[in-house]
Every structure is written in C-alpha cells, then in structure tokens.
Amino acid sequence: MLDPRQEAARPSITRILVDHFFRRFFDNDTLNADGDTQTTVIRALSIVAAPGLMVAFFLQNQYHWTSPWGKIEDRYFFVLLSFVIMGAVSVFEWEMLFPDRLDFLVLSPLPIRPVQMLAAKAAALFAFMALFLVAGNLFGALMLPIYDPGALLRQMAAHDAAVLAAGAFAAFFFLALGGILLCVLDPARFRVASPLVQMLSIIALALLLLHYVLYADSLQTLLAQPHGAARWMPPLWFLGLYERLLQGDAAPSFAQPMAQRALHATAVAALAALLTYPIAWARMRKLAMEGVARRRARPARPLSRLLRPLVRCPGERAVFHFIGQTIARNNRYQVYLAMYCGTGFALAVACAVGLRTDGAGMHLALSTHGLHAILPLLLFWIVAGLRAAFAFPLNLPAAWVFRIAGVTVREAAAAARAWVLLCALAATAAILAALAVARWDARHLLVQAVCGLCLSVLLTDGFFAFQQGVPFTRPRMPGRTSLPLMLTLYVGVLTPFIFGVIHVELALERQPAKLLLLALVAAALHALTFLRSDADDAEPEREEDQGEFQLLGLSG
Numbered sequence: 349m350l351d352p353r354q355e356a357a358r359p360s361i362t363r364i365l366v367d368h369f370f371r372r373f374f375d376n377d378t379l380n381a382d383g384d385t386q387t388t389v390i391r392a393l394s395i396v397a398a399p400g401l402m403v404a405f406f407l408q409n410q411y412h413w414t415s416p417w418g419k420i421e422d423r424y425f426f427v428l429l430s431f432v433i434m435g436a437v438s439v440f441e442w443e444m445l446f447p448d449r450l451d452f453l454v455l456s457p458l459p460i461r462p463v464q465m466l467a468a469k470a471a472a473l474f475a476f477m478a479l480f481l482v483a484g485n486l487f488g489a490l491m492l493p494i495y496d497p498g499a500l501l502r503q504m505a506a507h508d509a510a511v512l513a514a515g516a517f518a519a520f521f522f523l524a525l526g527g528i529l530l531c532v533l534d535p536a537r538f539r540v541a542s543p544l545v546q547m548l549s550i551i552a553l554a555l556l557l558l559h560y561v562l563y564a565d566s567l568q569t570l571l572a573q574p575h576g577a578a579r580w581m582p583p584l585w586f587l588g589l590y591e592r593l594l595q596g597d598a599a600p601s602f603a604q605p606m607a608q609r610a611l612h613a614t615a616v617a618a619l620a621a622l623l624t625y626p627i628a629w630a631r632m633r634k635l636a637m638e639g640v641a642r643r644r645a646r647p648a649r650p651l652s653r654l655l656r657p658l659v660r661c662p663g664e665r666a667v668f669h670f671i672g673q674t675i676a677r678n679n680r681y682q683v684y685l686a687m688y689c690g691t692g693f694a695l696a697v698a699c700a701v702g703l704r705t706d707g708a709g710m711h712l713a714l715s716t717h718g719l720h721a722i723l724p725l726l727l728f729w730i731v732a733g734l735r736a737a738f739a740f741p742l743n744l745p746a747a748w749v750f751r752i753a754g755v756t757v758r759e760a761a762a763a764a765r766a767w768v769l770l771c772a773l774a775a776t777a778a779i780l781a782a783l784a785v786a787r788w789d790a791r792h793l794l795v796q797a798v799c800g801l802c803l804s805v806l807l808t809d810g811f812f813a814f815q816q817g818v819p820f821t822r823p824r825m826p827g828r829t830s831l832p833l834m835l836t837l838y839v840g841v842l843t844p845f846i847f848g849v850i851h852v853e854l855a856l857e858r859q860p861a862k863l864l865l866l867a868l869v870a871a872a873l874h875a876l877t878f879l880r881s882d883a884d885d886a887e888p889e890r891e892e893d894q895g896e897f898q899l900l901g902l903s904g
Contacts, residue, residue: 362464365469366472367472372451373444396483400426400429400484400486404492421567423587424587427511427583427586428556430484430485430514431514431515431583432553433484434481435522437480439553439687442522442546442683446628447465447469452633456633485515489504489507502594505593507594509589510593514586517610517613520620520621522549525545527625527628529542531627531628531631543682547689547690547693551694554694555698556581558694558695558698571584572602585609585613587606588607588610592604659766663759664760664766666755670819671763674819678743681737685733685737689729689730691729692730695725696721696722696726699715699717699718699725700718701713701715701718720850722779723849727772727800728846730768730772731768731808732838735768735815738764739822740820741823744823746818757817760815761815764819765812768811769805772808776801780793780800794860795853795857799853802866805874806873809877
C-alpha cells in the first residue's frame with residue numbers, strides 16, 4: 349500500500365497521457381538526434397522566436413518616424429509572421445496532429461477510456477500550438493507597441509489580438525483540412541494526397557513571405573481594391589482587424605471588410621476543426637484496430653528494364669529500390685521533402701512571376717530572367733533536399749541487411765547518386781514541358797535541356813561525391829551539422845550560383861554552338877569527381893562493424 353501522500357503526488361493517467369502526446373510532437377530524428385526532448389523544444393521555440401526579435405529590434409529607431417502606411421507595412425509583417433509560423437508548424441506535424449497507429453496499438457490494450465485518450469491528445473495539441481503561437485509573437489508583442497507609446501495599451505491590445513488571431517486561424521485551418529481529408533479519403537488515397545497537400549500548403553506560405561519581401565512597398569496599391577486579389581490573402585484579413593482595433597473609425601477603408609472576413613473565417617475554421625477532429629480520431633482508431641489491407645504491388649517491369657543500364661549491380665539495385673520504398677513508406681521523409689520542394693518551388697514562382705503596378709492596379713507578369721532561374725533553383729533544392737533527407741537516421745534497423753548481404757560502400761553511393769540523378773532529370777523534363785507551354789522556341793528549350801542535364805549531373809556529383817553508407821541507415825555524428833555552414837550554402841553559395849547559371853543560359857541562347865563546350869566541361873568535371881571518389885573510396889566503417897553481429901560460435 350502506498351502512503352496517501354505518495355498516492356496524491358502521483359500524476360493522473362490523463363496527465364501522463366498529455367505528457368506522452370506532447371513529447372511525441374518532438375520525438376523524431378528529423379528534429380533531434382539524441383532523444384533529448386527538452387533541448388529539442390528549446391531549439392524549436394528559439395527558431396520561431398528569432399525572426400520576430402530581429403525585426404522588432406531593427407524597427408526600434410525608425411518605427412516612430414515612419415509614414416502611416418509604412419507603419420501598416422511593419423505591422424503586417426508580424427501578422428504575416430504569426431500566420432506563416434503556425435501554418436508551417438501545423439504542416440510539419442501534419443500526421444502527429446492525430447494519434448497514429450502506434451499510439452492506438454500500444455495504448456488501447458491498457459485500461460484507458462477512448463474519451464480519456466481523445467481528451468489527452470486534444471490537450472497536448474492545444475498546449476503544443478499555444479506554445480509556438482506565444483513564442484513566435486512574444487518579442488513583437490512586447491517591443492513594437494513601446495516604439496509608438498502614444499496609445500500603449502491600445503497598441504498592445506490590437507497587436508496581440510491580431511497576431512494571435514492570425515496564428516489561431518492558421519492552426520485551425522490546417523487542423524480542419526487534415527481532419528476533412530482523413531474523413532473523406534481512404535488510407536491509401538490519404539497517403540497519396542497528404543504529401544501533395546503539404547507541399548501546396550508550404551508553397552502558399554512561402555509565397556506569402558516572398559510577396560511581403562518583394563512587394564511590401566506596394567501594399568497601399570494592393571489594398572486600394574479590398575475586394576480584388578487581397579481577399580484571397582488571409583494575413584491581410586487580420587491586418588484589417590489590427591487596423592480596426594488600433595484606429596477605430598479612422599482606419600483605412602480596407603480595414604472594416606477585412607476585419608469582418610477575419611472574424612468569420614476564424615469562427616468557421618475553429619468550428620470545422622472542432623467538428624472534424626473527433627470524427628477523424630475515431631476513424632484512425634478504427635483503422636488501427638482493424639488494420640489496413642495492402643495490395644502487393646506488381647513489379648514495374650518496363651521501369652526495371654529502363655533502370656537496369658543505370659543501376660547495374662545487384663547491390664546497387666537493392667539500395668536503389670530501398671530508397672524509393674523508404675520514402676514511400678515513411679511519412680517523416682514525405683513531410684520533410686514536401687516542405688523542401690515546396691520552398692524551392694515557391695522561390696521559383698516568385699522569381700518567374702512578378703507584379704506590375706499601373707493606373708488600373710496590380711497585375712501578374714512573367715520575368716525573362718526569372719524564368720531562366722527556375723531550372724537551377726529547383727534542381728539545387730531538389731538535390732540538396734534529398735542529400736539532407738538521406739542523412740536522417742530513421743531506418744537504422746535496416747543497416748544489418750545490407751552489411752550481411754555484402755553491399756559495398758561504392759554500390760550504396762552509386763545507387764544514391766542514381767536515384768537523385770533520376771529525380772533531377774525528371775524535374776528537368778517537367779520544367780521543359782512547362783516552358784514549352786509558355787511558348788518557348790526550340791533553341792531556348794535546347795539550351796535549357798542541355799543546361800538541365802549538365803546541372804543534374806554536376807549537382808549530384810557535388811552533393812554526393814563523398815556520400816558513404818546506405819541512405820537512412822547512417823547514425824548522426826555529433827558536431828557534423830553546422831548552422832553557419834548551412835547558411836553559407838543557402839545564402840552565400842546559392843545566390844551567385846543562380847545568377848551565374850542565368851548568365852550562362854543567356855549567353856548560350858545567343859551562341860548555341862557553345863553547348864558542345866558546356867557538355868565537354870561537364871563531362872570532364874564528372875569524370876574528375878568520379879575518379880577522385882574512387883581513389884578515396886575505402887571502407888573504414890566496415891572495421892567499425894566488426895563484432896556487431898554475434899554468430900553464437902557456430903561458424904567454422
């Protein structure tokens with residue numbers, strides 16, 4: 349028998365479940381490598397809080413002296429930031445918004461009521477979303493009203509209400525979207541539709557941020573027509589709510605209709621989330637208990653014949669198919685790649701499509717240089733995203749199969765390069781098709797095709813020249829990930845790389861005969877990389893694996 353005081357001090361079952369579900373939001377190898385949930389939470393909150401702190405600090409010397417529309421643009425940034433942060437967090441945790449099959453299988457046999465489990469998951473989800481909502485808006489809510497102390501309390505109340513409402517709407521919207529998809533689609537179709545919806549969501553969120561970066565000064569022109577394109581941009585609804593709460597009747601004309609739209613949309617999203625969440629939860633519980641019938645896919649013989657010249661050795665083919673099946677099976681990879689590809693596609697769209705302002709308002713227009721940037725930009729993000737995804741150790745138990753089968757490091761690296769190269773070539777073909785629809789002539793398409801082929805080969809070589817081991821099965825090494833190195837790659841290297849490729853493409857369009865020279869240079873660099881990787885290709889990790897497999901002394 350426990351002492352009554354000890355019994356009272358024990359946490360309740362609901363509290364234990366809430367803690368479990370809350371930790372599950374962070375316990376995955378795409379976020380942490382050492383299983384330290386507390387450290388992962390602090391890192392995640394720091395990442396979402398940093399933009400608001402930096403921008404608020406930057407505005408301290410200029411916000412008070414900015415024009416009225418300049419202040420509106422600054423306030424819009426914090427509303428937009430709250431919306432994008434909560435949208436991105438919801439998309440990244442898409443599958444974890446509901447209990448997964450593992451939760452149901454482990455917890456259902458225990459003496460836990462289904463309603464108790466549902467309530468605990470809902471409480472953990474509310475705490476998770478509230479934590480990021482507060483962290484993302486904390487510094488802006490504290491610092492921005494101080495810079496304009498004329499009506500401090502009113503400024504603070506308007507700011508807090510607008511940014512919190514924008515973040516809450518984004519969270520409710522994506523929660524309702526996930527619940528609706530779970531309710532109307534069967535498991536097989538949901539697994540297909542989920543990554544596509546996640547990628548489209550990231551594209552929309554990234555385009556909203558890029559729109560602010562590129563066209564914040566044109567905000568007054570855009571809002572001069574509140575019933576035009578602005579009505580499809582939810583952050584502008586909450587900007588209207590902000591101005592209405594702050595200035596009252598003196599607010600600009602767009603504020604009143606936008607504020608009404610913001611309130612109605614938030615109420616509808618919250619109601620949809622509350623109605624669909626229990627239904628989706630019950631549906632997932634039923635599927636977990638009954639299981640999902642899976643049909644064994646027939647081998648694609650034409651595709652196998654097509655891949656045989658590219659992936660020759662049996663070990664290479666094994667690793668090649670292992671990569672595809674792992675990505676198709678593991679949702680964490682799908683989420684990560686959807687966010688990565690969505691960000692790259694949004695950057696490409698922002699480069700290719702611009703806004704022009706005239707007396708009739710703002711109109712979409714294609715940019716010649718921006719269209720030339722699509723190919724290098726998407727290829728860079730695809731190859732870099734796959735390189736980062738292959739480094740996630742989410743399939744460590746599969747490593748022993750390849751070691752026992754005798755798959756060499758060279759075969760594993762060749763399979764990874766072949767898989768990435770095919771993805772890059774497929775993206776090149778899709779870009780060429782899009783440019784053909786845009787009525788590019790044969791000469792321009794030829795230049796894009798040759799440049800795409802050369803870039804696919806060189807980027808694959810550059811990112812995978814020293815790749816060792818089977819993807820998804822290599823444990824993380826402490827100290828291998830460097831934030832300054834990543835920033836240098838995506839800020840210091842990517843920008844000159846894109847401009848350099850654009851310059852080369854434009855030069856080749858004027859002198860197509862130089863395409864042969866480009867192909868020869870790419871072939872020479874590829875051969876040099878291949879020879880160097882062969883010279884450095886040893887198998888030191890095999891020495892580390894000695895003694896890992898216990899043979900019970902039965903071998904002769």
